Amino acid sequence: xxxxxxxxxxxxxxxxxxxxxxxxxxxxxxxxxxxxxxxxxxxxxxxxxxxxxxxxxxxxxxxxxxxxxxxxxxxxxxxxxxxxxxxxxxxxxxxxxxxxxxxxxxxxxxxxxxxxxxxxxxxxxxxxxxxxxxxxxxxxxxxxxx
Amino acid sequence: xxxxxxxxxxxxxxxxxxxxxxxxxxxxxxxxxxxxxxxxxxxxxxxxxxxxxxxxxxxxxxxxxxxxxxxxxxxxxxxxxxxxxxxxxxxxxxxxxxxxxxxxxxxxxxxxxxxxxxxxxxxxxxxxxxxxxxxxxxxxxxxxxxxxxxxxxxxxxxxxxxxxxxxxxxxxxxxxxxxxxxxxxxxxxxxxxxxxxxxxxxxxxxxxxxxxxxxxxxxxxxxxxxxxxxxxxxxxxxxxxxxxxxxxxxxxxxxxxxxxxxxxxxxxxxxxxxxxxxxxxxxxxxxxxxxxxxxxxxxxxxxxxxxxxxxxxxxxxxxxxxxxxxxxxxxxxxxxxxxxxxxxxxxxxxxxxxxxxxxxxxxxxxxxxxxxxxxxxxxxxxxxxxxxxxxxxxxxxxxxxxxxxxx
Numbered sequence: 199x200x201x202x203x204x205x206x207x208x209x210x211x212x213x214x215x216x217x218x219x220x221x222x223x224x225x226x227x228x229x230x231x232x233x234x235x236x237x238x239x240x241x242x243x244x245x246x247x248x249x250x251x252x253x254x255x256x257x258x259x260x261x262x263x264x265x266x267x268x269x270x271x272x273x274x275x276x277x278x279x280x281x282x283x284x285x286x287x288x289x290x291x292x293x294x295x296x297x298x299x300x301x302x303x304x305x306x307x308x309x310x311x312x313x314x315x316x317x318x319x320x321x322x323x324x325x326x327x328x329x330x331x332x333x334x335x336x337x338x339x340x341x342x343x344x
Numbered sequence: 345x346x347x348x349x350x351x352x353x354x355x356x357x358x359x360x361x362x363x364x365x366x367x368x369x370x371x372x373x374x375x376x377x378x379x380x381x382x383x384x385x386x387x388x389x390x391x392x393x394x395x396x397x398x399x400x401x402x403x404x405x406x407x408x409x410x411x412x413x414x415x416x417x418x419x420x421x422x423x424x425x426x427x428x429x430x431x432x433x434x435x436x437x438x439x440x441x442x443x444x445x446x447x448x449x450x451x452x453x454x455x456x457x458x459x460x461x462x463x464x465x466x467x468x469x470x471x472x473x474x475x476x477x478x479x480x481x482x483x484x485x486x487x488x489x490x491x492x493x494x495x496x497x498x499x500x501x502x503x504x505x506x507x508x509x510x511x512x513x514x515x516x517x518x519x520x521x522x523x524x525x526x527x528x529x530x531x532x533x534x535x536x537x538x539x540x541x542x543x544x545x546x547x548x549x550x551x552x553x554x555x556x557x558x559x560x561x562x563x564x565x566x567x568x569x570x571x572x573x574x575x576x577x578x579x580x581x582x583x584x585x586x587x588x589x590x591x592x593x594x595x596x597x598x599x600x601x602x603x604x605x606x607x608x609x610x611x612x613x614x615x616x617x618x619x620x621x622x623x624x625x626x627x628x629x630x631x632x633x634x635x636x637x638x639x640x641x642x643x644x645x646x647x648x649x650x651x652x653x654x655x656x657x658x659x660x661x662x663x664x665x666x667x668x669x670x671x672x673x674x675x676x677x678x679x680x681x682x683x684x685x686x687x688x689x690x691x692x693x694x695x696x697x698x699x700x701x702x703x704x705x706x707x708x709x710x711x712x713x714x715x716x717x718x719x720x721x722x723x724x725x726x727x728x729x730x731x732x733x734x735x736x737x738x739x740x741x742x743x744x745x746x747x748x749x750x751x
Contacts, residue, residue: 209749213749213750238706239690239706239707239720239721240706240714241690241720242720262720263690264690264691265750266691326690
């Protein structure tokens with residue numbers, strides 16, 4: 199995989215979602231609302247989930263923080279909306295492994311999300327990129343569906 | 345400029361290194377300073393030629409080690425104007441020093457209903473120890489507010505220092521705002537009601553001349569690593585009569601006089617507070633850092649930083665940044681916390697790093713202050729004896745680049 203420069207990472211991946219976040223705002227009604235922050239940075243994410251049986255029917259996020267934390271959460275909501283809960287959970291685990299450098303990340307499976315791997319080069323920012331994903335995993339666990 | 349910065353920079357080997365292929369521009373000395381060759385060499389010389397434990401060997405090498413360690417104590421006492429070398433305790437740093445006061449003086453003297461006064465700008469190291477002892481003792485923690493410029497609301501002092509106040513804990517210089525606080529006035533107000541004053545000088549000691557007698561403080565803690573010395577060392581000045589009354593801190597070797605199976609008597613001050621083998625080489629290194637700063641002259645250090653912050657504040661404002669803290673450089677040190685609306689501090693720090701520029705981004709261990717300022721985080725550039733206006737220019741150029749990405 200071609201390594202992105204920081205400028206490419208920002209300009210081609212992060213800034214689009216940062217400037218025009220998808221599924222941003224509150225989701226009402228929801229089945230789960232969960233707020234998590236990154237104590238070191240002050241990044242905040244509140245995640246709203248709505249289920250239809252075993253499917254993640256609706257998802258939205260609210261929050262503030264650096265572009266990587268907010269863009270990654272935006273990309274996440276776009277990708278997992280409508281997925282079976284277990285698939286969404288498995289995807290979050292895959293992203294976590296990829297960011298930990300334990301997995302290459304298959305572009306055919308991950309699509310755009312594979313570009314988040316560009317953040318691995320900036321170790322202190324990995325937790326920014328994972329804030330939304332970790333919050334999702336916790337929310338799914340809380341739902342008892344994952 | 346009041347210092348010969350080009351010649352000072354030659355003393356710091358780290359400036360020969362490059363970051364991402366660019367010259368290192370180190371603007372994070374408020375977090376930790378770089379170390380001159382003189383300090384590093386002193387530590388090496390200690391390990392290579394003087395290393396032994398202190399205060400116990402009867403052989404010559406141990407005497408040499410003890411002389412080096414106690415010589416460093418004299419330097420640290422002189423550095424803050426302490427008249428009696430026994431009033432300076434070696435610690436592992438400012439946090440350790442403040443916790444020493446918490447576990448000894450505060451535990452012995454605070455009672456339910458007493459008040460502890462801190463300020464809204466305290467670093468966590470001068471807040472959490474007081475939160476913990478307040479909880480333990482049923483005392484009340486109060487926070488002296490700051491004004492719009494990040495200066496203490498001294499006009500409210502009458503409401504905040506009362507007959508119930510037992511201790512005032514304040515930083516001499518804010519690590520976020522750069523504010524230099526009127527510690528003498530706070531000491532007078534504290535003493536007028538019989539309270540003690542504890543000063544966090546971690547940020548001030550490297551940058552402004554300090555005299556504990558002029559400030560009339562009861563305790564003052566500072567760290568080696570922010571003032572050109574090694575990590576793992578610090579000093580706590582305490583008024584001698586208070587230190588002598590205080591119970592010991594940690595128990596162990598070195599801090600005892602006579603030990604019986606079920607009780608013991610304590611060593612004289614300051615050794616009563618230095619249990620276990622101390623960080624000898626680090627303390628010796630701290631002494632060398634004091635000597636390096638003394639040779640520069642702390643008044644010159646302060647003058648250089650006033651020039652730097654004057655230049656830095658103007659450059660940052662001109663670049664569209666919001667700079668926090670006092671506008672009057674007489675009341676602030678060389679710390680500039682700032683935000684640029686379009687670029688989050690963490691993004692900024694990552695982008696600047698690509699240019700070899702090190703700044704801090706985050707809450708700077710002052711979360712309550714961030715809430716008062718109404719921000720989650722700020723970027724912070726801080727200056728020291730080795731920084732030049734050219735480096736501020738490099739910072740501004742890189743900021744412009746970051747702004748361009750986010751435009």
